[in-house]
Amino acid sequence: MIKLVLSDIDGTITDGRRVLSSSASEQIRKVQEKGVAVSLVSGNVIPVMYTFRTYLGLKAPLFAENGGAMIDEKITQFFTMDKPLAFFRYLEKNGLARGIMTNQWRLCSMGFDLLGPFDGEISDLSARYDVEITDSGFSWHILNVGQNKGFALHYLMEKYGLRPEEVLVIGDNMNDIPMFVDGVRKAVPANAEEELKKRADYVARSGHGNGTAEILSSLESF
Amino acid sequence: MIKLVLSDIDGTITDGRRVLSSSASEQIRKVQEKGVAVSLVSGNVIPVMYTFRTYLGLKAPLFAENGGAMIDEKITQFFTMDKPLAFFRYLEKNGLARGIMTNQWRLCSMGFDLLGPFDGEISDLSARYDVEITDSGFSWHILNVGQNKGFALHYLMEKYGLRPEEVLVIGDNMNDIPMFVDGVRKAVPANAEEELKKRADYVARSGHGNGTAEILSSLESF
Numbered sequence: 001m002i003k004l005v006l007s008d009i010d011g012t013i014t015d016g017r018r019v020l021s022s023s024a025s026e027q028i029r030k031v032q033e034k035g036v037a038v039s040l041v042s043g044n045v046i047p048v049m050y051t052f053r054t055y056l057g058l059k060a061p062l063f064a065e066n067g068g069a070m071i072d073e074k075i076t077q078f079f080t081m082d083k084p085l086a087f088f089r090y091l092e093k094n095g096l097a098r099g100i101m102t103n104q105w106r107l108c109s110m111g112f113d114l115l116g117p118f119d120g121e122i123s124d125l126s127a128r129y130d131v132e133i134t135d136s137g138f139s140w141h142i143l144n145v146g147q148n149k150g151f152a153l154h155y156l157m158e159k160y161g162l163r164p165e166e167v168l169v170i171g172d173n174m175n176d177i178p179m180f181v182d183g184v185r186k187a188v189p190a191n192a193e194e195e196l197k198k199r200a201d202y203v204a205r206s207g208h209g210n211g212t213a214e215i216l217s218s219l220e221s222f
Numbered sequence: 223m224i225k226l227v228l229s230d231i232d233g234t235i236t237d238g239r240r241v242l243s244s245s246a247s248e249q250i251r252k253v254q255e256k257g258v259a260v261s262l263v264s265g266n267v268i269p270v271m272y273t274f275r276t277y278l279g280l281k282a283p284l285f286a287e288n289g290g291a292m293i294d295e296k297i298t299q300f301f302t303m304d305k306p307l308a309f310f311r312y313l314e315k316n317g318l319a320r321g322i323m324t325n326q327w328r329l330c331s332m333g334f335d336l337l338g339p340f341d342g343e344i345s346d347l348s349a350r351y352d353v354e355i356t357d358s359g360f361s362w363h364i365l366n367v368g369q370n371k372g373f374a375l376h377y378l379m380e381k382y383g384l385r386p387e388e389v390l391v392i393g394d395n396m397n398d399i400p401m402f403v404d405g406v407r408k409a410v411p412a413n414a415e416e417e418l419k420k421r422a423d424y425v426a427r428s429g430h431g432n433g434t435a436e437i438l439s440s441l442e443s444f
Binding site: 018019020026047050052056057074 | 236239240241242244247248251267269270272273274276277278279296297323324327
C-alpha cells in the first residue's frame with residue numbers, strides 16, 4: 001500500500017505551459033486526506049515550495065533546489081552554495097550563461113539560461129568544479145554532487161520509516177531519474193521522456209497534470 | 223466594460239484554510255483569456271507572487287507586501303524597509319511580537335505574530351514610528367504610510383490608462399478597503415467582513431474562492 005507520494009512539479013502537476021493543473025491539485029488533496037503523505041520536489045526555490053505547501057495545504061516537507069533544501073515548519077539546508085556559485089561565476093564571466101530571477105532566493109544551487117548552444121565543454125568544466133548540471137526543461141541548474149531528487153526520496157523514506165514498495169514517485173524529466181530507484185513504484189504522465197517511460201510501472205493515458213491526476217486517482221492499484 | 227480585475231488572495235481566491243480554490247483559479251484564467259488584465263495583491267512576499275504569476279500563468283504585474291513591491295518580468299520596489307524594520311525591532315525587543323517565516327523575503331514590510339492581546343498602545347506606537355499596521359487574517363504586517371492595496375490599484379489604472387468603472391476589485395478583509403475607492407466596481411465573496419459588504423456593488427452567494435469564481439463568471443454584469 002502506498003504511504004508516500006513524491007512528485008515533480010513542472011510538467012507533472014502543471015500543463016505544458018507550466019500552469020498548475022486543477023485536476024492534479026484536487027487529486028493531491030484527496031490523496032492526502034486519505035492519510036497518504038504527499039511531497040513535492042523541484043529545482044525551484046524554497047519560497048516557491050513554501051507557496052505550494054501553503055496554498056495546496058500540504059503537510060509533508062517539500063524539497064527545493066532538486067533536494068538541496070527542505071521546508072516544513074522551518075527551512076533545512078542540506079548543501080552549500082560555494083561550488084555552484086563558483087561555477088556559475090565562471091560561466092557568467094566567460095559569457096556562457098545568464099542568471100535567472102529565482103537565483104536571489106537560492107541557498108545551494110544556481111539557475112542559468114545558456115547564452116549559446118550546449119556543448120560538452122560545459123559538462124567537462126562542471127566536473128572540474130565538482131558540480132553537476134541539469135536541465136529542468138525551463139532552465140539549467142548547477143548543483144552539488146549528490147544533490148538530486150533521490151536525496152529527497154531517501155530523506156522521506158527514512159523520516160517515515162517506509163519500504164520502497166510503499167512509495168510512489170511521479171516525474172516526467174531526466175532530472176527525476178534519481179528518484180526512479182529499484183523497488184519504488186514509478187508512474188509518469190504521457191508527456192514523460194522515453195527513458196522515464198521505460199523505467200515506469202505505469203504510463204498515464206493523459207499528459208501533464210491530467211496524467212498525474214489519473215495516476216493519483218488509482219493509487220490503490222500500485 | 224471591465225478591463226482589469228484586481229483581487230486579494232487569502233480568503234478571496236482560497237478556501238477558509240488558505241488552500242487555493244480550483245474554481246477561482248479556473249475563472250481567473252478564463253477572464254484573462256478574454257483579454258481582461260488580472261492582477262493579484264497580497265500582504266505576502268515577492269517570491270510568493272512570483273509563484274502565483276508563474277503557476278496561474280498571469281500576464282499582468284502582481285503586487286506583494288500590500289502594494290509595496292511588484293513583479294512582472296522584473297521586481298520593482300516602491301517603498302523601503304527602514305521604518306517597518308525599526309518598528310518591528312522595537313516590538314520584538316519588548317516581547318510584543320515574533321517575526322514570521324516570510325520576513326526573510328520581505329523588501330519593505332515586516333510580518334509578525336502578536337505575543338499578547340492587541341491593544342491601543344501598539345497602534346499609538348506605530349504612529350510614532352511613522353508606520354501602519356494591518357491584520358491580514360493570517361498575521362500582522364508593518365507597512366510604510368501609503369503602502370496599501372490602493373497604491374497597487376492606482377499604479378495599474380495608470381499603467382493601463384483605465385477609468386474607475388473599467389476596474390473590478392475583489393477582497394474580503396479590512397486591508398482590502400484601500401482599493402474599494404469611488405467609481406471602481408467592487409465585489410466580495412460571502413465571507414467578507416461587514417464593512418466590505420456595505421461598500422460592495424455585489425456580494426456573492428458563496429464564500430471564499432467559490433464566491434470569487436461566481437463573481438468572475440458574470441464579469442459582463444459589472
